Amino acid sequence: MxxxxxxxxxxxxxxxxxxxxxxxxxxxxxxxxxxxxxxxxxxxxxxxxxxxxxxxxxxxxxxxxxxxxxxxxxxxxxxxxxxxxxxxxxxxxxxxAEAGMHAAAFLGRGFSVVTTLERTTGRAWDLARAYGFGERCLGVYSCDIPVLALETDPQARAVVTEQCRRALERDGSDAVVLGCAGMADLCAVIEDALGSPIVDGVxxxxxxxxxxxxxxxxxxxxxxxxxxxxxxxxxxxxxxxx
Amino acid sequence: MxxxxxxxxxxxxxxxxxxxxxxxxxxxxxxxxxxxxxxxxxxxxxxxxxxxxxxxxxxxxxxxxxxxxxxxxxxxxxxxxxxxxxxxxxxxxxxxAEAGMHAAAFLGRGFSVVTTLERTTGRAWDLARAYGFGERCLGVYSCDIPVLALETDPQARAVVTEQCRRALERDGSDAVVLGCAGMADLCAVIEDALGSPIVDGVxxxxxxxxxxxxxxxxxxxxxxxxxxxxxxxxxxxxxxxx
Amino acid sequence: MxxxxxxxxxxxxxxxxxxxxxxxxxxxxxxxxxxxxxxxxxxxxxxxxxxxxxxxxxxxxxxxxxxxxxxxxxxxxxxxxxxxxxxxxxxxxxxxAEAGMHAAAFLGRGFSVVTTLERTTGRAWDLARAYGFGERCLGVYSCDIPVLALETDPQARAVVTEQCRRALERDGSDAVVLGCAGMADLCAVIEDALGSPIVDGVxxxxxxxxxxxxxxxxxxxxxxxxxxxxxxxxxxxxxxxx
Amino acid sequence: MxxxxxxxxxxxxxxxxxxxxxxxxxxxxxxxxxxxxxxxxxxxxxxxxxxxxxxxxxxxxxxxxxxxxxxxxxxxxxxxxxxxxxxxxxxxxxxxAEAGMHAAAFLGRGFSVVTTLERTTGRAWDLARAYGFGERCLGVYSCDIPVLALETDPQARAVVTEQCRRALERDGSDAVVLGCAGMADLCAVIEDALGSPIVDGVxxxxxxxxxxxxxxxxxxxxxxxxxxxxxxxxxxxxxxxx
Amino acid sequence: MxxxxxxxxxxxxxxxxxxxxxxxxxxxxxxxxxxxxxxxxxxxxxxxxxxxxxxxxxxxxxxxxxxxxxxxxxxxxxxxxxxxxxxxxxxxxxxxAEAGMHAAAFLGRGFSVVTTLERTTGRAWDLARAYGFGERCLGVYSCDIPVLALETDPQARAVVTEQCRRALERDGSDAVVLGCAGMADLCAVIEDALGSPIVDGVxxxxxxxxxxxxxxxxxxxxxxxxxxxxxxxxxxxxxxxx
Amino acid sequence: MxxxxxxxxxxxxxxxxxxxxxxxxxxxxxxxxxxxxxxxxxxxxxxxxxxxxxxxxxxxxxxxxxxxxxxxxxxxxxxxxxxxxxxxxxxxxxxxAEAGMHAAAFLGRGFSVVTTLERTTGRAWDLARAYGFGERCLGVYSCDIPVLALETDPQARAVVTEQCRRALERDGSDAVVLGCAGMADLCAVIEDALGSPIVDGVxxxxxxxxxxxxxxxxxxxxxxxxxxxxxxxxxxxxxxxx
Missing domain, CATH: 3.40.50.12500 (Rossmann fold)
Known part of the structure; x- marks a missing residue:
């Protein structure tokens, strides 16, 4: 395969x-x-x-x-x-995005998405609705970090983790979907920090x-x-x- | 595992x-x-x-x-x-049902469900909507075959296949989800007969x-x-x- | 009868x-x-x-x-x-729940639900949507009071009343539905205190x-x-x- | 009272x-x-x-x-x-209309509406959606009988009964709501004829x-x-x- | 014409x-x-x-x-x-309202409505949903100004402008629709003040x-x-x- | 301009x-x-x-x-x-598509779309829903005519007209939106033939x-x-x- x-x-x-x-x-x-x-x-x-x-x-x-x-x-x-x-x-x-949202849908009632720039949140909502998760997607949060800065900005991990924490609290979500392929390596460390399922779409x-x-x-x-x-x-x- | x-x-x-x-x-x-x-x-x-x-x-x-x-x-x-x-x-x-519908959602725009008794079609619709697939589920069809007769009724395969064919034509579906665990072994043969994806939820x-x-x-x-x-x-x- | x-x-x-x-x-x-x-x-x-x-x-x-x-x-x-x-x-x-929500739907545009434990709020939302009141149900609030404590906790009446007040203000609701059969005897006293319709589902x-x-x-x-x-x-x- | x-x-x-x-x-x-x-x-x-x-x-x-x-x-x-x-x-x-639809919602999964003139069916759909019954209302049928002719047209009872029968069959409805106050006296006779619940909104x-x-x-x-x-x-x- | x-x-x-x-x-x-x-x-x-x-x-x-x-x-x-x-x-x-919402729908993803009295906000939501803009309408705000006071109240312009500013910030809207014919002459001045599209329905x-x-x-x-x-x-x- | x-x-x-x-x-x-x-x-x-x-x-x-x-x-x-x-x-x-659907929404309760190839009907539904017209769009019909054949196929006008007629009858639509820029010059002649509003998106x-x-x-x-x-x-x- x-x-x-x-x-x-x-x-x-x-x-x-x-x-x-x-x-x-x-x-x-x-x-x-x-x-x-x-x-x-x-x-x-x-x-x-x-x-x-x-x-x-x-x-x-x-x-x-x-x-x-x-x-x-x-x-x-x-x-x-x-x-x-x-x-x-x-x-x-x-x-x-499709895979991350489908995975999160198996993990409870609702999920949040944490993404990079504010201007991309609209697209995340469009996809959530197109895939049927308009009610399960409880919130979309941005980190104000450009995609390529995820690799280089020393604050990136802390900022993304903090937005995941906010999302879980505000939305009462059962899981968070990370909204950028460039966040793939943050998944495990955030899950360890927060104790809730964190989904990497890749x-x-x-x-x-x-x-x-x-x-x-x-x-x-x-x-x-x-x-x-x-x-x-x-x-x-x-x-x-x- | x-x-x-x-x-x-x-x-x-x-x-x-x-x-x-x-x-x-x-x-x-x-x-x-x-x-x-x-x-x-x-x-x-x-x-x-x-x-x-x-x-x-x-x-x-x-x-x-x-x-x-x-x-x-x-x-x-x-x-x-x-x-x-x-x-x-x-x-x-x-x-x-959850898994079968999620799988079908990856395969195109819409799917149909083919199940056993007419009285169970309402539950299939409830689940499709609960999982977010109220628009992707294009039709639910029953075969008038009790669950346990799937194993014994010599007509079962032909009837289920025929309902899958009808579902694909009427709904213009990209895939069919089989609506009973007892249909699991029919999946491959129906897919061969019809040439469209047939999903076994098990x-x-x-x-x-x-x-x-x-x-x-x-x-x-x-x-x-x-x-x-x-x-x-x-x-x-x-x-x-x- | x-x-x-x-x-x-x-x-x-x-x-x-x-x-x-x-x-x-x-x-x-x-x-x-x-x-x-x-x-x-x-x-x-x-x-x-x-x-x-x-x-x-x-x-x-x-x-x-x-x-x-x-x-x-x-x-x-x-x-x-x-x-x-x-x-x-x-x-x-x-x-x-069905009856309480139907009754509240006759009383204005939107209602809120006040229930016992946070973990039951998801079920209340599921029912509101299943019964067709997904848009009329404007909020679901919990009191952090176990069901059986409603009879014994001397603070129960005050806490439930306070959550009803919050619900009416935050949601701009026309009515509140009490989300537990064990709250049935609180209905009249809360309605007297708040001046808005309070619905007991029983x-x-x-x-x-x-x-x-x-x-x-x-x-x-x-x-x-x-x-x-x-x-x-x-x-x-x-x-x-x- | x-x-x-x-x-x-x-x-x-x-x-x-x-x-x-x-x-x-x-x-x-x-x-x-x-x-x-x-x-x-x-x-x-x-x-x-x-x-x-x-x-x-x-x-x-x-x-x-x-x-x-x-x-x-x-x-x-x-x-x-x-x-x-x-x-x-x-x-x-x-x-x-509100009462008839609420009543029908207690009687099963879905209902149909049978009304007088075709041009009023749009209003019936608007109301069904406004009251939250957009999914439970499975069909709206007209009889091509003006309101005042319900009292005088000797065919009225037969036509309304026939449309109720069609609605139940086509929609697989659990009940029919009669869509005109002037049909109030037909309710019992149609229910007797068809054996399914027929709801008079009055x-x-x-x-x-x-x-x-x-x-x-x-x-x-x-x-x-x-x-x-x-x-x-x-x-x-x-x-x-x- | x-x-x-x-x-x-x-x-x-x-x-x-x-x-x-x-x-x-x-x-x-x-x-x-x-x-x-x-x-x-x-x-x-x-x-x-x-x-x-x-x-x-x-x-x-x-x-x-x-x-x-x-x-x-x-x-x-x-x-x-x-x-x-x-x-x-x-x-x-x-x-x-219809025209203002249609116009706003051409200008981005979502809009807010700013209207006169709180009691009219429900009607604005009803219309937004009836016209298909239930998801694009992100918020409806009132100014607590009676309709005829729009012409005479010296604070009216400032209050309406401030509510438009709040709406844009809170909702992240791309545009604001003014919710009263009596606000028609405020449109240009508010757009100048805020730099986002402001729509006058007239x-x-x-x-x-x-x-x-x-x-x-x-x-x-x-x-x-x-x-x-x-x-x-x-x-x-x-x-x-x- | x-x-x-x-x-x-x-x-x-x-x-x-x-x-x-x-x-x-x-x-x-x-x-x-x-x-x-x-x-x-x-x-x-x-x-x-x-x-x-x-x-x-x-x-x-x-x-x-x-x-x-x-x-x-x-x-x-x-x-x-x-x-x-x-x-x-x-x-x-x-x-x-956006403009044609908005225009049709001003003309009554519901519209149909008549387009070229069957495989494009899914996109028409996606757009209708994205623009808020998921309920107003009552049907999407295809003509089995490739886009460029609209200019050359002598049957094109008759086929498109016939599909518009079917759409109006089946859906009870108030208007038809033509689903291809290449149909722009057919609009007036079809409207004359059918007597219902026909909308050219261009x-x-x-x-x-x-x-x-x-x-x-x-x-x-x-x-x-x-x-x-x-x-x-x-x-x-x-x-x-x-």
Whole structure:
């Protein structure tokens, strides 16, 4: 079984972090590869960044289909390009916001999300509602830390932990979902500090992707998510037509 | 890792079927045990049966806690006693309707459910809404086959397959969730016949339970799902107090 | 007309209190009997207690059917076993959370609920949503008073009154629903103190049960709530089969 | 206890029918008076009719306040002017759509509505959603019979009965709510013919109004439903200012 | 193109203000007339006032139909009588709450409403939900200023501005909708002060009415909003029958 | 006032059609320019096409900001890239699905959508729900006509008209929204044939964009839709960083 975890931004150090988090939970025998696109933003912190990360992400999916990938993880908490990726891929594709919220839903009544910048909280709410968790998601909190500063800011761990604590208290949540792939390595330490379940979407998506492959399940291909109709693409995207 | 799959009815042949389905998807190294309560109905086909299956189910959870069980699967599509089981257990507890619907949600836009008796369709809708899948669940169909007849009725396979076909066509669904633990062994053959993903909740719950254990996640224990307060129980339930 | 009010816990003093509250509002000519099961928890303060109160409750319904009961009230704010009771009974069955919320819905735009322990607030929200009052229920407040302490704690009245006052102010509610059968005798004194409608579910369920009998209405019996199919029960529940 | 049932249209024969239906279910000792406004439409079959029925209805409420009325029923299935009536009245005010839907909600999972003209079905859906029954209301059917023809059309009973039968079959409903005060006398005969609960809103509102008075409950008066601020009214409404 | 803006209260100075606001945004060539009914309340501050403003409003619509009006604006934030007006008019009819909320929905994720009296906030929530903006409307704030005092109270501008500032901060809104036609002239000054979009419903309804006329669109007339059936009206409303 | 209507696909003949439709409804004095990106798919018929149309669309927005564009229309019924475009643009940005649904919401209770390919119906439902019209959108119908065939297939007009007729009948809708920019020129002829309002999103978005400019309103820029943070972009997108 080959799981490819795609970091949709182009920062290699973050891709490595994501790969470590995914491999730490995968079952023996599962090969996990973490990759990032050749083109796109160095981090995703706006609808604009997210939209422009998608072409590179889709190129990775197309490459993956040639490589015989069993399942994909889209490792950005905005779950960019998920529907398009599902059209392209034969195997299952799971987003980390999707996986993190599904995992949290198994752990009690309600969860909170702790993310990076305030401007991304709206997207988190959109996804919670789209996935059916509009009532289970009790709050979305931001840390005012840019994505790439998670690796370098010495205060990052303390700030994220403190926001998780606030979220648990204010919302009466049973669990917290970390709202950025760059927080994957903070999960265990925050859970130790607070004593409540803390969910890392990268890890959750990896085991759920494994699970679906194990179950022999993949995206339904008879209607909306059938392979896109082939057609010409123009300009710098001319190579993209199927 | 020890996963205990609890069939809440008292029919041993169905417990065996459930155990086979669960073991078929568990990863190597995971021990899967299928059990059923000492007391309760031989099948669950009404709110009444479901309510009366719960004491036996909870006794199994209490026994499991003494045996060091890592995670539990509640293997009846009504997900009876799930909240109470989560209070009692230290590890995660997953219902098969819950797991089947979560799995289907990863496979496209919408799913249908195919279940046994018409009178159980209301419970399926209740669960779909409670889990957040009120919009993704596009239809619930019944087969007019009692639970225990699934094992003996020579027409059962054909009838369930036909209802799955109808569900996919009418609802434009991307997947079908089988609405009874007793249908677990029909999953592969129906998927082969119809070419769309067919989800068996027993298998899905087993791999998701494994996943949560692998992630180090369990029910949040700081509020609603803390261990129940100890107190006296009277009458035939006098042994039930904690 | 014979209304049987079933206290699903096994504490006789609470059954008496409930009976007094119900009789105080019943019309002349209506016979109100308050009973409690022979087996079960002495109070209901968790999903676990609630699940284990149901077998005793259903035994009372079965006994009631032999006694020619016209309608039943389930007098615990979690409305345990309501669907199963409706399958068994020929006449109407009403839960006190259900009745209290319906009554409050007639009194303005929104209501608040004041209940006993924090861990029971989730169940109150579940019921509000299930009954259609997810938007009308503006808040659920707990008093940190165990159910049985309502009778003995000299501070109970003051604490419950204070939480009702907070609820009315914070939520801008038009009414408060008391979230425990054990609060039935506090209703009038709190309403006098605060000047807003305070709803006791026991009284509300009693008059609504009378109302339905008077209207000649009972649970629809042609599909989901038809009498459960007869079948064997094993173990200590072997006497439960229909 | 004095219950005043207000028929918001000006057809006296319909007022009499409504009065009979209400009195048939009221408890001994309750005085039920059926009245209609001095001004307004002879029947209510559009948003326009409904809007213009409200001034006469409110005049009746004001008269009732002088007469010491305990509670009011608004006996038109569009529940016209209900919020305004609640501001004016000290006692409870209940609409017949509101009461019929509340009653039906006690009788199972879902209900259907059978009403007069197709153009009124939208209003029925609006009310079902406003009262919280958007999911329990499974269908709204019209009979293509004008309101006043219910009294005179020899086919009316058969047509309404047939639409109730269709509604029960198509929707799998547990009950039907009759969607016009002019259908009040058809209730028993249809219930006999079909064997499922048929709800007449006039009767339901009458016993629920009695119930609220018996419980000592009335509209909360501390915010939205406080008595309207006094102010000048001009033109033919100059007498309306408080 | 003739747009008639109807102030449903009878205060001429407010009608003039509304007319100025509407004309300020209408395109050259559009004739905007502001009118008010001959009968009704001098201001609308309760469900009662609103209900009694409707007959005068509908009389204006009927007069407008004779005058060849192209489209109507109902210039009270409760959008009184909108459904009935749509039945009567051939051209489009738009309410100012409706228009203000639609406009705000184009400007970002969420908006807040700032209105006059606390007792009117419930109606604003009802409308937000009815128009589909139950999730986009993040808060409704009142200023404790009666409608007619908006013109005379020297503090009005400062108080409304301050509530808009609070709303933007607390709700994280992208825009504020002013909740009273009498606030129309405050819009620009508050937007200058706060730097976020402030929406005046009168102006918004005027340009949207123009837009619909320009698009050749009007209310669908084949079912619910067909012209009301003609029938007798009695009493002071005897002239109202169609 | 300069309105730029962006066709997100790269087919020039469709851009011309869209430009004609927009100019036909714009007020005198408004300059309407129709453009399409330099790169991207020749038509948009999948999530994949939609995702890959967005970079070219955003490039057009960036060019527009340099050209002093007052407002933008995104002229594809999937409203691709709308959130990202709102971050980039100073003036308002409106999608044609968004505009068409808003327009239809003013015309009665419910509308239907008629679109091209079955696989795009899911996106239409997503948008209806995201914009708040989940209950007003009564049905989405497809014509089995590829986007570019709308211009060339001699049967297209008849097929689209027939689906509009079916939609009106089945759903009891008050209006139909045409679900593709390429249907813009069919609007008038279908409205003439069916007598119910038919809404072309291109025209609707054009007049609503004009309306917002006239009102002085644009996207709120203080939080989620502030200009995206500047950062490096790599690969073929290296020119995209702000």
């Amino acid at each position: 080959l799981i490819r975890v795609i970091n949709p931004n182009t920062t290699a150090s973050m891709t490595e972090l994501i790969g470590r988090s995914a491999r730490a939970v995968a079952h023996p025998g599962t090969v996990v590869e973490a990759v990032n696109p050749q083109c796109g933003p160095v981090s995703i912190e706006s609808h604009y960044d997210e939209a422009l990360a998608v072409p590179g992400l889709l190129a990775e999916i197309r490459r993956g289909e040639q490589d015989g990938v069993s399942a994909y993880v889209v490792a950005c908490f905005g779950d960019p390009g998920l529907d398009a990726a599902r059209e392209l891929a034969r195997g299952p594709v799971i987003g980390i 890890a959750a998506a990896t085991v759920f992707a494994e699970s679906l492959v194990r179950l022999g399940l993949a995206t339904g291909k008879h209607s909306e998510f059938a392979r896109p109709p082939a057609k010409p693409y123009t300009g710098v995207l001319s190579a993209w037509g199927l | 020890l996963i205990r799959v609890i069939n809440p009815n008292t029919t041993a042949s169905m417990t065996e079927l459930i155990g086979r389905s669960a073991r078929a998807v568990a990863h190597p190294g995971t021990v899967v045990e299928a059990v059923n309560p000492q007391c309760g109905p031989v099948s669950i086909e009404s709110h009444y049966d479901e309510a009366l299956a719960v004491p036996g189910l909870l006794a199994e959870i209490r026994r499991g806690e003494q045996d060091g069980v890592s995670a539990y699967v509640v293997a009846c599509f009504g997900d009876p006693g799930l909240d109470a089981a989560r209070e009692l257990a230290r590890g995660p507890v997953i219902g098969i 298998a899905a719950a087993t791999v998701f339970a494994e996943s949560l254990v692998r992630l180090g996640l369990a029910t949040g224990k700081h509020s609603e799902f803390a261990r129940p307060p100890a107190k006296p129980y009277t009458g035939v339930l006098s042994a039930w107090g904690l | 014979l209304i049987r009010v079933i206290n699903p816990n096994t504490t006789a003093s609470m059954t008496e209190l409930i009976g007094r509250s119900a009789r105080a509002v019943a019309h002349p000519g209506t016979v109100v009997e308050a009973v409690n099961p022979q087996c079960g928890p002495v109070s209901i303060e968790s999903h676990y207690d609630e699940a284990l109160a149901v077998p005793g409750l259903l035994a009372e319904i079965r006994r009631g059917e032999q006694d020619g009961v016209s309608a039943y009230v389930v007098a615990c704010f979690g409305d345990p076993g309501l669907d199963a009771a409706r399958e068994l009974a020929r006449g109407p069955v009403i839960g006190i 009284a509300a369920a009693t008059v609504f049960a009378e109302s339905l009998v008077r209207l000649g209405l009972a649970t629809g019996k042609h599909s989901e709530f038809a009498r459960p199919p007869a079948k064997p029960y094993t173990g200590v529940l072997s006497a439960w089969g229909l | 004095l219950i005043r049932v207000i028929n918001p249209n000006t057809t006296a024969s319909m007022t009499e029918l409504i009065g009979r239906s209400a009195r048939a279910v009221a408890h001994p000792g309750t005085v039920v008076e059926a009245v209609n406004p001095q001004c307004g439409p002879v029947s209510i079959e559009s948003h326009y009719d409904e809007a213009l029925a409200v001034p006469g209805l409110l005049a009746e409420i004001r008269r009732g306040e002088q007469d010491g009325v305990s509670a009011y029923v608004v006996a038109c299935f569009g529940d016209p002017g209900l919020d305004a009536a609640r501001e004016l009245a000290r006692g409870p005010v209940i609409g017949i 009767a339901a509102a009458t016993v629920f109004a009695e119930s609220l008075v018996r419980l000592g409950l009335a509209t909360g008066k501390h915010s939205e439903f406080a008595r309207p601020p006094a102010k000048p009214y001009t033109g033919v409404l100059s007498a309306w200012g408080l | 003739l747009i008639r803006v109807i102030n449903p209260n009878t205060t001429a100075s407010m009608t003039e203000l509304i007319g100025r606001s509407a004309r300020a945004v209408a395109h050259p060539g559009t004739v905007v007339e502001a009118v008010n009914p001959q009968c009704g309340p001098v201001s609308i501050e309760s469900h009662y006032d609103e209900a009694l403003a409707v007959p005068g409003l509908l009389a204006e619509i009927r007069r407008g139909e004779q005058d060849g009006v192209s489209a109507y604006v109902v210039a009270c934030f409760g959008d009184p009588g909108l459904d009935a007006a749509r039945e009567l008019a051939r051209g489009p009819v738009i309410g100012i 102006a918004a309804a005027t340009v949207f009415a123009e837009s619909l006329v320009r698009l050749g669109l009007a209310t669908g007339k084949h079912s619910e909003f067909a012209r009301p059936p003609a029938k007798p009206y009695t009493g002071v409303l005897s002239a109202w029958g169609l | 300069l309105i730029r209507v962006i066709n997100p696909n790269t087919t020039a003949s469709m851009t011309e059609l869209i430009g004609r439709s927009a100019r036909a409804v714009a007020h005198p004095g408004t300059v309407v320019e129709a453009v399409n990106p330099q790169c991207g798919p020749v038509s948009i018929e999948s999530h994949y096409d939609e995702a890959l149309a967005v970079p070219g669309l955003l490039a057009e927005i960036r060019r527009g900001e340099q050209d002093g564009v007052s407002a933008y229309v995104v002229a594809c019924f999937g409203d691709p890239g709308l959130d990202a475009a709102r971050e980039l643009a100073r003036g308002p940005v409106i999608g044609i 025209a609707a978005a054009t007049v609503f964009a004009e309306s917002l400019v006239r009102l002085g309103l644009a996207t709120g820029k203080h939080s989620e839709f502030a200009r995206p943070p500047a950062k490096p972009y790599t690969g073929v997108l290296s020119a995209w960083g702000l």
